[in-house]
Amino acid sequence: MALVTRGLAKAYRGADGRPLPVLAGVDLRVERGEFVAVTGTSGSGKSTLLHLLGLLETADAGEVWIGDVRASHLSRRAQARVRGAAIGYVFQSFLLIGRLTALDNVLLAARYVGRRRAEAERDALALMERLGVLERRHHYPAQLSGGEQQRVAYCRAVLNRPPLVLADEPTGSLDEAHGRVILEELRRLAREGGGTVAMVTHRDDAARAADRVLRLEGGRLAAASAATRPAPIGAR
Amino acid sequence: MVGLRRLVPRGYLFTVIGIAVGLAGLVALGAMAERISRFVEGGERFVRSHITVAGAGIGMGVGFTAGGLLPRAKIAAVARVPGVAAVEPQVMLPLSTSTSQFLALTQELVLGLDAGGSSVASVRELPVRAGRMLAPGERGRVVVGADFAGARRLGVGGPLALGGRAFTVVGVLQQTLTAPDRFAIVALEDARDLWLARDPLLVQVLTAGGTLDRDDLNSGVVVRWAPGEDPDALARRIQATVPGVNVTVPGEVSRVLRESTAFLSALLLGVGVLGLVIGGLSLSNTVSAAVFERIGEFGIKRALGATDGQLLREVLLEALGVSLSGGLLGIGLAVAIGWVVDTAILREGQQAFVFSSRLVLFALLFALVLGALAAAYATQRIVRLTPAEAIRRGA
Numbered sequence: 001m002a003l004v005t006r007g008l009a010k011a012y013r014g015a016d017g018r019p020l021p022v023l024a025g026v027d028l029r030v031e032r033g034e035f036v037a038v039t040g041t042s043g044s045g046k047s048t049l050l051h052l053l054g055l056l057e058t059a060d061a062g063e064v065w066i067g068d069v070r071a072s073h074l075s076r077r078a079q080a081r082v083r084g085a086a087i088g089y090v091f092q093s094f095l096l097i098g099r100l101t102a103l104d105n106v107l108l109a110a111r112y113v114g115r116r117r118a119e120a121e122r123d124a125l126a127l128m129e130r131l132g133v134l135e136r137r138h139h140y141p142a143q144l145s146g147g148e149q150q151r152v153a154y155c156r157a158v159l160n161r162p163p164l165v166l167a168d169e170p171t172g173s174l175d176e177a178h179g180r181v182i183l184e185e186l187r188r189l190a191r192e193g194g195g196t197v198a199m200v201t202h203r204d205d206a207a208r209a210a211d212r213v214l215r216l217e218g219g220r221l222a223a224a225s226a227a228t229r230p231a232p233i234g235a236r
Numbered sequence: 237m238v239g240l241r242r243l244v245p246r247g248y249l250f251t252v253i254g255i256a257v258g259l260a261g262l263v264a265l266g267a268m269a270e271r272i273s274r275f276v277e278g279g280e281r282f283v284r285s286h287i288t289v290a291g292a293g294i295g296m297g298v299g300f301t302a303g304g305l306l307p308r309a310k311i312a313a314v315a316r317v318p319g320v321a322a323v324e325p326q327v328m329l330p331l332s333t334s335t336s337q338f339l340a341l342t343q344e345l346v347l348g349l350d351a352g353g354s355s356v357a358s359v360r361e362l363p364v365r366a367g368r369m370l371a372p373g374e375r376g377r378v379v380v381g382a383d384f385a386g387a388r389r390l391g392v393g394g395p396l397a398l399g400g401r402a403f404t405v406v407g408v409l410q411q412t413l414t415a416p417d418r419f420a421i422v423a424l425e426d427a428r429d430l431w432l433a434r435d436p437l438l439v440q441v442l443t444a445g446g447t448l449d450r451d452d453l454n455s456g457v458v459v460r461w462a463p464g465e466d467p468d469a470l471a472r473r474i475q476a477t478v479p480g481v482n483v484t485v486p487g488e489v490s491r492v493l494r495e496s497t498a499f500l501s502a503l504l505l506g507v508g509v510l511g512l513v514i515g516g517l518s519l520s521n522t523v524s525a526a527v528f529e530r531i532g533e534f535g536i537k538r539a540l541g542a543t544d545g546q547l548l549r550e551v552l553l554e555a556l557g558v559s560l561s562g563g564l565l566g567i568g569l570a571v572a573i574g575w576v577v578d579t580a581i582l583r584e585g586q587q588a589f590v591f592s593s594r595l596v597l598f599a600l601l602f603a604l605v606l607g608a609l610a611a612a613y614a615t616q617r618i619v620r621l622t623p624a625e626a627i628r629r630g631a
Contacts, residue, residue, distance in 0.1 A: 051622075051624040054539070055623075056535075056538075056539055056622060056623040056624040056627075057622045057623075057624040057625070058622060076543075076544065077543050077544070077545075080538065080541055080542060080543040080544075081541065081543070083538070083539060083540070083541045083623075084540060084541015084542070085541065089539050089540075091627075093631070095532070095536050095539075095627065097533050097536060108536075108537065108540055109540050109541075111540075111542075112537070112540055112541040112542040112543070112546055113541055156540070
């Protein structure tokens, strides 16, 4: 399922009430099975772009296509359905719900798309085992390390096998080893699962894990410099 | 606290406690209002249940009769008035003759009645909690009201000294929250003895060879009307037919009672409104604050595909569970407070709280409805935000 944006624009209102443009007409195409990284300096609008791609925010102008659906122009209810069924979101700060156990956090993804709990739980346990957090399934987020929390959050994002996975600085709060685990998973998802993966990051080493690296500057996307271009597979 | 944590959904303990405190205030104030309401209603029922006739003059000025002695001949004249079904002579005396007791609303009374007489008296129809009512011809026995017994820790078979005379308790009445709660009911002849022992002048009058004897020692008579008879019309007929008596007209007494308890009624309304405002504000504020606190969680759930309807349903169910837990805890708390206060002041023959089933049911419904409304309002406010904005605000 390809991800396409056309002329995507977004501005926030500054303290003085004047609009502060963040995205000024972003055109992007990510093919099915492709892993694309978007880099940029802090405040360049990377997270805003990802929010618009994930239908977490509304654009001032432009459109977002997920597959052959113009998702940006759907009703609120229909957008919620698309988010639940087609998009998996990995947040930088994990965003696990503190009063739920790790397993219940993962299963939350299945609750709103009408999956049967038994079947979802089977998938969740298999995923958690693969990510090495099965033993921690009955623990609450506060009882988990940062790496464990991010792996649990990743399990939640991919539980419903969404065709589109969006990752917002997924390694930003992790050490190198734990960051590598998540990046490997994202790459595997695109290569082996045929998923479409878009990741924003300010870390060049993380960006190198992607098939293609784009840079967000002045509210527009451009091809990345040589330093952040993807490394050949064998060099990873 | 640990036990409570197990009962309440995780993350909601303080919400439940907040609701409980607000609702405890509502229920406690409501229970006090119920007490006042019962007092006013009970008084109204009591004065409308019979006509009281006393002798002319200022007389005793005691209890529910106002007038002088009512001699036997006058009672017979009252009984002959058309429409009178039955009469029953009574002696009503204050237990304590101190001025302060006369002025108190909670005055304790000794009521003497003829247990073998006509079946007039509503007093004899009062429900007995323990033991029995007085039997005909029985002397030296007493049946006491609930507050009277509670204040003295009296039980059936126990001794009780009244006016220096020894009595045995044969019955304790159920609580009525009205005047009979403070009655000590004895045989008419025993009451006459107590009266004579208390008033030496009466003894001189009776022994002076005049026209009065013991049977004329009545502080009043209770009149029950024939079926279909208008009690107010009958009372006026007695007043017009029998000279030298004071007759209480039930309708007039009821009106006077209502006027004199207007303050209590206003207080009742004020207490009720105050309870609703305090409890309602506390509950709705606690529930909506608990929902707003979870704004970030809502953002996450919407990012995971939750629709507005799914979130609203989820929040409503949780709000109902939390409101129910808080409501039950609050009611329990209020009952505990009421029990402690009533136990302390029952020694003075008083009860401040009545936790009626209608009050408890209303409080629970109030908690559930208001909790659901507050949760729905807060959820509607939150779902207007984009998921990203909700996550940002919750961070």
